[in-house]
Amino acid sequence: MNNPRLEDPVEVWVAYYTANPSSCPTGVRRDAEGRPNIQDMKASRRVARLRPQVHPNDPESREARQKFMAVVTELFCEPGAYENILRRAAFSVSPHVEFAPYVGIAEGITRESVARHFTACGVTITAADNELGPWAQTRRALLIFA
Numbered sequence: 001m002n003n004p005r006l007e008d009p010v011e012v013w014v015a016y017y018t019a020n021p022s023s024c025p026t027g028v029r030r031d032a033e034g035r036p037n038i039q040d041m042k043a044s045r046r047v048a049r050l051r052p053q054v055h056p057n058d059p060e061s062r063e064a065r066q067k068f069m070a071v072v073t074e075l076f077c078e079p080g081a082y083e084n085i086l087r088r089a090a091f092s093v094s095p096h097v098e099f100a101p102y103v104g105i106a107e108g109i110t111r112e113s114v115a116r117h118f119t120a121c122g123v124t125i126t127a128a129d130n131e132l133g134p135w136a137q138t139r140r141a142l143l144i145f146a
Contacts, residue, residue, distance in 0.1 A: 014035060
């Protein structure tokens, strides 16, 4: 099975990672049959489509992605943190879900800048609580004990 495209549906990615379990991203739990958890895959694929792009021979783009992933993990591990930032900063969630990569350098990536990006791309508080939170908590636990 070929590697799916970034924009392929979650179900295609689940099939791919079922066939290639060693390639499964950190933070994605598995069900009793060994298939990736669908909610975790939704979160993982959402973040993959929102994270900064990495450009060949550009260490700054790689650094930005690493920082983004660390901030996303920490932000969504903390229950209510996304909602609190939205309220405090008066960010409103776009009614349209649109996937765009985060643009910025590592030094400028903060919880607030990530929350602003996620709201602009239509990530709701419900999605944060039900998908991103459990995925981020699993991801952090696995990274700590890796």
